[in-house]
Amino acid sequence: MKKRTLIALVIAGTVVVAVGAAAFAGPYIYRDYLVAPAAAEPTLPASASASAAAGPLSSEDVQGDWTVGDGSYAGYRVNEVLNDVDTTVTGRTDKVTGSLTVADATLTAARIEVDVASIATDSGSRDSYFRGTAMRAAKFPTATFALTAPVKSSRMPVTGQPQKVSATGDLTLAGVTRSVNVELDAVFDGERGQVVGRIPITFADFGVDAPDLGFVKVEDAGFVEFSLTLEKN
CATH class of the missing domain: 1.20.5 (Single alpha-helices involved in coiled-coils or other helix-helix interfaces)
Structure with a gap:
């Protein structure tokens, strides 16, 4: 040769x-x-239970109107798939507004709005597809959650002690509304409340095509995630 x-x-x-x-x-x-590492799942801050001396609250301490304040965020968590290898991606925005009403130690009303067009990841092309093709943010600029059933805790909150509650409401994405159930973790530190949760969703239920970037596809289900800092009016 x-x-x-x-x-x-x-x-x-x-x-x-x-x-x-x-x-x-x-x-x-x-x-x-x-791909940038995925953001951690929303959890209550470790310092919550130590931020104030634990003590029982009265209904007067929590009743009234509350507003979503600074430090809040919302977004999504999905898996991208490239040749059977999963990559977790998270998008986040701090442009979250909303209000809640508590009466007789019961959450009677809540409405949360998220600015969809400001949700961002580490990729401009991914964000462009998400905001345009997937969510059609120009036509449907906000995603909302509206409580549809009162939420009453099994016990009165205790300052600094996390508590789990379940809520039912209407989630609206890309102009489509679906009833959802969400498990919430909440804590009151003596001045402000903190609520975190995640809602499992299937894109097709909201008329959304799972993003397809060509070389990488997105699974057809994911999570809406949020962390809300609540301030009493």
Whole structure:
């Protein structure tokens, strides 16, 4: 075999191996190096229980109108799939507004609005698809949650002690409304309330096509996540 032919075969073999390695390693490189780490799931701050001396609250302490304040955020969590390798992606915005009403230790009304067009990830192309093709934010600029049934805790809140409650409401995404149930973690630190939760959703239920970026697809289900700081009016 001529030396030139041998060299050509070696080069060709090297290219084949390199392409195969890239095909295998590409999804992991995308997940581990090209996509920003997913944000942590919303949880109550570890300092919540230590921020104030624990003590029982009266209905007067919590009743009245509350507003979503600074420090709140909302967004989504989905898995992108490239060659069967999952990559978790989170989008976030702090443009969240809303109000809640408490009467006789019962949450009687709540409405939360999120500015969809401001939800951002680490990728401009992903965000453009999400805001435009998927969510049609120009036509439907906000996503909303409206409470549809009163929420009464099994016990009065205690300052600094987290509590779990369940809520039912209407979630509206891209102009489509669906009834959802959400498990909430809440705590009152003596001055402000903190509520966190996540709502599992299937995109098709809201008339949304799961984003498809060509080389990577998004699974057809994910989560709406939020962390709300509540201030009494």
